[in-house]
Amino acid sequence: MAIIEARNLTYTYPLSEKPAFKNVNLSIEKGEFVLLTGPSGCGKTTLCRCFNGLIPHFYGGKLEGEIIVAGLRTVDHPIHELAQHVGLVFQNPENQLFALNVEKDVAFGLENLGYPRDEIRRRVDWALKVTGIYDLRSKPPFELSGGQQQRVAIASVLAMQPEIIVLDEPTSFLDPLTARNILEVIYQLNRSLGITVVLVEHRLDLVARYANRIIVMNNGEIIADGEPRRVFLDENVKLVGIGVPKVVKLYLLLKEEGFDLGRVPLSPEEAYEAIAEVLAHDRG
Amino acid sequence: MIEVDNVYFSYPNGVEVLKGVSLKINDGEFVAIMGQNGAGKTTLVKHFNGLLKPTRGRVLVDGVDTRHTTVAALARKVGFVFQNPDHQLFSETVEDEISFALRNFGFDEKVIRERVNWALNLLDLTQYRKVSPFMLSGGEKKRVALASVLAWDPKFLVLDEPTIGQDSYQKEKLKQFILHLNHQGKTVIIVTHDIEFVAECEPRVILMANGRIIADENARDVLTDPELISAASLVLPEVTQLFMRLNDLGFPRKVISVYEAKRLILERLRQVMC
Ligand SMILES: Nc1ncnc2c1ncn2[C@@H]1O[C@H](COP(=O)(O)OP(=O)(O)OP(=O)(O)O)[C@@H](O)[C@H]1O
Numbered sequence: 413m414a415i416i417e418a419r420n421l422t423y424t425y426p427l428s429e430k431p432a433f434k435n436v437n438l439s440i441e442k443g444e445f446v447l448l449t450g451p452s453g454c455g456k457t458t459l460c461r462c463f464n465g466l467i468p469h470f471y472g473g474k475l476e477g478e479i480i481v482a483g484l485r486t487v488d489h490p491i492h493e494l495a496q497h498v499g500l501v502f503q504n505p506e507n508q509l510f511a512l513n514v515e516k517d518v519a520f521g522l523e524n525l526g527y528p529r530d531e532i533r534r535r536v537d538w539a540l541k542v543t544g545i546y547d548l549r550s551k552p553p554f555e556l557s558g559g560q561q562q563r564v565a566i567a568s569v570l571a572m573q574p575e576i577i578v579l580d581e582p583t584s585f586l587d588p589l590t591a592r593n594i595l596e597v598i599y600q601l602n603r604s605l606g607i608t609v610v611l612v613e614h615r616l617d618l619v620a621r622y623a624n625r626i627i628v629m630n631n632g633e634i635i636a637d638g639e640p641r642r643v644f645l646d647e648n649v650k651l652v653g654i655g656v657p658k659v660v661k662l663y664l665l666l667k668e669e670g671f672d673l674g675r676v677p678l679s680p681e682e683a684y685e686a687i688a689e690v691l692a693h694d695r696g
Numbered sequence: 697m698i699e700v701d702n703v704y705f706s707y708p709n710g711v712e713v714l715k716g717v718s719l720k721i722n723d724g725e726f727v728a729i730m731g732q733n734g735a736g737k738t739t740l741v742k743h744f745n746g747l748l749k750p751t752r753g754r755v756l757v758d759g760v761d762t763r764h765t766t767v768a769a770l771a772r773k774v775g776f777v778f779q780n781p782d783h784q785l786f787s788e789t790v791e792d793e794i795s796f797a798l799r800n801f802g803f804d805e806k807v808i809r810e811r812v813n814w815a816l817n818l819l820d821l822t823q824y825r826k827v828s829p830f831m832l833s834g835g836e837k838k839r840v841a842l843a844s845v846l847a848w849d850p851k852f853l854v855l856d857e858p859t860i861g862q863d864s865y866q867k868e869k870l871k872q873f874i875l876h877l878n879h880q881g882k883t884v885i886i887v888t889h890d891i892e893f894v895a896e897c898e899p900r901v902i903l904m905a906n907g908r909i910i911a912d913e914n915a916r917d918v919l920t921d922p923e924l925i926s927a928a929s930l931v932l933p934e935v936t937q938l939f940m941r942l943n944d945l946g947f948p949r950k951v952i953s954v955y956e957a958k959r960l961i962l963e964r965l966r967q968v969m970c
């Protein structure tokens with residue numbers, strides 16, 4: 413069975429007239445690395461809030477249809493129980509930090525689950541190091557820069573190593589090198605431990621290469637769902653406009669001029685190989 | 697003109713965050729400040745509108761020392777959009793949010809109405825006029841914050857991470873109107889991690905690391921310099937990464953624009969094909 417399964421899911425916030433998304437059908441298997449994208453306001457964050465039960469338990473409103481995460485019907489299980497299976501990194505990191513210092517924030521979830529002391533120590537230190545905030549561990553969160561706060565929010569979820577990690581625009585406050593390093597860590601967790609990753613992003617240049625699947629939403633509906641190279645060529649997706657990586661853009665520009673590089677490149681390396689091959693071929 | 701003269705700054709906890717920063721931003725310039733998390737970018741730009749005052753050194757805005765004037769007086773001139781929109785928004789509706797400052801600055805009601813409509817329209821927010829800013833998505837909140845500042849038409853625009861939460865369409869629009877305002881002579885200063893956005897806009901780029909300025913050049917020279925890029929915890933733009941490798945096939949290395957990339961590759965393809 414799929415690790416996230418939504419059937420005819422429709423959700424309306426308490427004071428709204430219009431649903432934030434409607435009739436979403438979605439099935440994500442264990443170990444997938446899924447990229448969720450689409451125009452601002454299309455319902456991505458709202459969908460993420462359903463994965464860990466914030467909707468409906470915290471936000472209220474009207475949730476219709478069915479959603480099952482890690483085998484649990486989220487409506488029947490409290491947020492703290494779902495949190496053992498799903499870690500969510502919020503779009504706004506500040507909303508996630510509450511402890512007196514960075515280290516306590518990162519340890520909070522593990523302490524709550526009653527892990528042994530040295531296991532907590534080991535995991536917290538690891539998470540602080542891979543996100544590059546070990547030196548900030550005794551600082552209060554409000555004394556941190558925006559990007560440092562976002563690193564803390566990510567570290568808190570990484571330390572838990574839950575079955576499912578959901579990240580809502582996790583790189584928006586990160587400097588590019590840190591963003592790349594942290595994405596690399598998440599990708600390794602996905603590969604080696606089979607942790608399922610759902611990542612919301614607009615800047616696909618950073619993330620396209622890691623995803624096995626891209627889901628595109630528009631106006632509260634899923635309009636495309638599939639393998640990245642295919643989604644980038646989808647006519648509906650082109651109409652909505654998503655932030656395709658620059659090398660994909662280059663591929664599309666060359667294609668308009670009648671030059672086909674073959675496969676859609678997902679990274680500069682792939683683009684280099686395709687171009688080098690076309691040139692060598694034409695020479696020979 | 698904004699002049700930053702050997703500025704040092706420490707937060708109340710005593711940690712020194714700016715360590716001797718000097719720079720000059722002339723009227724009509726478009727500047728992007730980039731660099732590592734915690735480098736001091738937000739701290740620096742908060743000096744431009746007097747939110748923070750130097751511990752040592754001085755900041756002059758059109759010749760006036762920020763220590764000898766108030767944030768309120770500076771605000772009319774220096775519009776500031778916070779990195780985190782939640783730090784900026786407080787009104788009950790989007791419309792009230794945008795009219796608040798206009799009222800404070802004493803614009804008359806007719807002008808206020810026009811400006812509010814203009815800003816709502818420019819940022820695709822008209823449908824949210826009567827909605828609470830706190831019910832909006834992250835990207836929408838950021839646009840409300842932007843709209844409320846653009847509405848009073850400050851001489852200097854300081855935007856801390858303007859592209860956060862924006863989809864490709866909104867980002868393209870943002871680029872167009874920043875470039876447009878800049879062509880009309882407005883001074884625009886952005887802080888950003890969005891390297892591709894900078895590669896498209898080609899502003900003057902200031903790189904910061906550990907409380908100091910480590911580079912101040914045009915976008916192309918900075919963004920194609922691997923050493924500077926890694927010192928500032930950035931990555932090369934995708935197109936540049938590609939051309940660094942294509943260099944062994946005789947292509948130039950310093951390419952940042954996807955359109956230039958297309959032109960260079962087409963030229964070569966057409967050569968080898970005939
Ligand atoms: N209110 C504060 N009190 C104490 N220290 C602070 C405060 N705000 C920021 N700092 C510290 O000052 C340094 C610079 O922070 P600043 O917010 O200027 O960084 P930044 O370059 O804008 O980073 P980012 O890219 O993450 O937004 C950081 O080391 C941060 O921890």
Ligand SMILES: Nc1ncnc2c1ncn2[C@@H]1O[C@H](COP(=O)(O)OP(=O)(O)O)[C@@H](O)[C@H]1O
Pocket residue numbers: 425426427428432450451452453454455456457458459830831832833834835836
């Ligand atoms: N707490 C809330 N209360 C009411 N409406 C909301 C709330 N959060 C978001 N919305 C609305 O729901 C829609 C989808 O928002 P969101 O899921 O945050 O979009 P995205 O993450 O794709 O940018 C938007 O129209 C937004 O204004």
Ligand SMILES: [Mg+2]
Pocket residue numbers: 456457458503580833834835
């Ligand atoms: Mg969102």
Ligand SMILES: [Mg+2]
Pocket residue numbers: 557558559737738739779856
């Ligand atoms: Mg900042």
